[in-house]
Amino acid sequence: xxxxxxxxxxxxxxxxxxxxxxxxxxxxxxxxxxxxxxxxxxxxxxxxxxxxxxxxxxxxxxxxxxxxxxxxxxxxxxxxxxxxxxxxxxxxxxxxxxxxxxxxxxxxxxxxxxxxxxxxxxxxxxxxxxxxxxxxxxxxxxxxxxxxxxxxxxxxxxxxxxxxxxxxxxxxxxxxxxxxxxxxxxxxxxxxxxxxxxxxxxxxxxxxxxxxxxxxxxxxxxxxxxxxxxxxxxxxxxxxxxxxxxxxxxxxxxxxxxxxxxxxxxxxxxxxxxxxxxxxxxxxxxxxxxxxxxxxxxxxxxxxxxxxxxxxxxxxxxxxxxxxxxxxxxxxxxxxxxxxxxxxxxxxxxxxxxxxx
Ligand SMILES: [Zn+2]
Ligand SMILES: [Zn+2]
Numbered sequence: 001x002x003x004x005x006x007x008x009x010x011x012x013x014x015x016x017x018x019x020x021x022x023x024x025x026x027x028x029x030x031x032x033x034x035x036x037x038x039x040x041x042x043x044x045x046x047x048x049x050x051x052x053x054x055x056x057x058x059x060x061x062x063x064x065x066x067x068x069x070x071x072x073x074x075x076x077x078x079x080x081x082x083x084x085x086x087x088x089x090x091x092x093x094x095x096x097x098x099x100x101x102x103x104x105x106x107x108x109x110x111x112x113x114x115x116x117x118x119x120x121x122x123x124x125x126x127x128x129x130x131x132x133x134x135x136x137x138x139x140x141x142x143x144x145x146x147x148x149x150x151x152x153x154x155x156x157x158x159x160x161x162x163x164x165x166x167x168x169x170x171x172x173x174x175x176x177x178x179x180x181x182x183x184x185x186x187x188x189x190x191x192x193x194x195x196x197x198x199x200x201x202x203x204x205x206x207x208x209x210x211x212x213x214x215x216x217x218x219x220x221x222x223x224x225x226x227x228x229x230x231x232x233x234x235x236x237x238x239x240x241x242x243x244x245x246x247x248x249x250x251x252x253x254x255x256x257x258x259x260x261x262x263x264x265x266x267x268x269x270x271x272x273x274x275x276x277x278x279x280x281x282x283x284x285x286x287x288x289x290x291x292x293x294x295x296x297x298x299x300x301x302x303x304x305x306x307x308x309x310x311x312x313x314x315x316x317x318x319x320x321x322x323x324x325x326x327x328x329x330x331x332x333x334x335x336x337x338x339x340x341x342x343x344x345x346x347x348x349x350x351x352x353x354x355x356x357x
Contacts, residue, residue: 001020001021002018002020002021003018003019003021003128003129003130004017004019005017005018005019005124005125005128006058006059006060006125006128006327006331007056007057007059008046008053008057008059008117010049011048012047012049012335014059015331016331019058019128021130022130022131022132024069024071024132026071026134028073028135028136028137029132029136030069030077030132030133031067031068031069031133032065032066032067032068032083032085032130032140033065033066033068033129033131034064034065034126034127034131034344035066035082035149035150035343035345035348036063036064036149036341036344036348037060037063037125037126037127037327037341038062038063038153038158038321038339038340038341038342039339039340040061040087040154040157040158040188041158041186041187041189041269042271044184046117047334048335052273052274053117057116058114058122058124058128059125059127059334060114060125060126061087061113061114061116061156061157062115062154062155062158063085063115063126063156064082064084064143064149064150064152064153064156065082065083065085066080066082066083066345067080067081067082068130071136073137074136074137076137076140076142077136077140081140082143083140083141083142083143084140084141084142084152084156084303084307086138086299086300087116087157087299088299089112089114089134089139090103090105090108090135090138090299091105091108091135091138092135092137093135094107097301100298101301102298102301103296103297103298108121108134114126114131114156126344127327127342127344129344138300142307144310144311145311147311148318150324151320151321151341153341154192154321154339155306155307155310155317158186158188158189159192159306159320160299161186161192161269161297161302162189162192162196163302163305163315164267164297164298165192165244165267167200168265169242169264169265169267170197170200172265173241173242173264173265177202177204177240177241177242178194178202178204178206178240178241178243178244179206179237179243179256180194180206180207180208180218181208181209181246181252181256182211182215182218183230183246183247184211185246185249185252185270185271187246187338187339188320188339189246190209190244190269191214191320191339192317192320193244193246194207194221194222194223195221195315195317195320197223197242198222199309199316202242204224205224206223206226206237206240207224207225207226208225208226208227208230208237209225209226209227213322213337213338217320217338220319230252232254234255236255236259237255238259238261239259239260239261239264240259242265243259243260243264243266244256244266244267244268245267245268245270248270248272250276250277254278256268257292258284260288260290262289262290263288264288264291265290265291265293266290266291267294280292322338323338323340323341324341324342324352324356325340325343326342326349327343327344
């Protein structure tokens with residue numbers, strides 16, 4: 001059997017290619033049919049040509065899916081179940097996975113993910129009829145009753161990424177004030193950080209950005225929004241015990257660190273590609289005892305906490321999705337909008353259109 005798969009050819013260039021459909025070859029695998037795919041914040045940088053990527057690869061690493069077939073050892077999902085799929089491949093059984101460090105799983109080569117040019121292995125992407133999921137019991141999370149596979153497409157990656165930007169700080173400092181510097185670098189991660197901060201009982205949640213679309217979403221999520229450009233001239237804000245740099249610029253990271261209160265947490269979402277002449281305020285960070293983080297998310301690990309919060313409707317994320325398109329429009333619309341979701345399942349798209357019209 002063959003299937004169609006949307007492939008990144010080069011900056012702003014995508015192609016639907018015919019490729020062999022994957023088959024189950026291990027008892028722990030599941031075969032899934034993608035329902036909805038969202039554009040990850042990192043995708044935007046890759047698609048615009050702002051990363052060193054030279055590879056062609058199947059795109060789409062944030063997606064929800066329906067389970068089609070399971071291997072003999074799979075016990076937590078069954079055919080017909082609708083699931084969130086962790087974008088990072090991890091086994092759940094190795095030393096790293098057991099410590100919650102699923103991003104560094106020892107059972108697969110580093111940077112093993114769906115829909116990204118991380119290493120030489122092609123795991124496939126969400127813009128296709130079938131995706132083979134290794135370690136299905138560990139990597140698939142049933143969608144709670146009533147939750148939308150469209151709103152939860154980003155749960156593969158950017159949603160738990162936004163969660164981990166603020167959750168550790170709020171665990172240490174319950175009720176703390178939070179500052180999120182939003183921007184196109186990690187547009188949706190910043191918004192998911194806002195949603196998480198509200199869900200976990202933060203004090204004041206200030207969201208700074210210049211783009212009206214993102215400011216409007218942040219406001220709907222309950223943030224106090226501040227329209228302000230962050231650059232080299234910006235004076236420190238706050239201080240706040242928890243700061244987030246979702247702009248991924250040297251200036252915004254610097255301002256976030258300088259805006260962090262003593263004993264606070266400053267986390268940058270990103271991915272600084274290429275050389276940088278950034279000079280972090282090491283001495284201030286040291287004397288203020290600030291924890292500064294620049295690391296990837298542990299998607300599967302965070303999802304163990306995130307999915308129950310979504311199920312209980314404590315964590316509300318529907319407002320982050322900015323546009324919903326049919327998957328066949330992806331080639332033209334992949335660079336549009338704050339957080340677009342592309343739907344592969346016709347019934348799901350029709351249902352969505354009825355609900356929102
Ligand atoms: Zn991503
Ligand atoms: Zn592992």
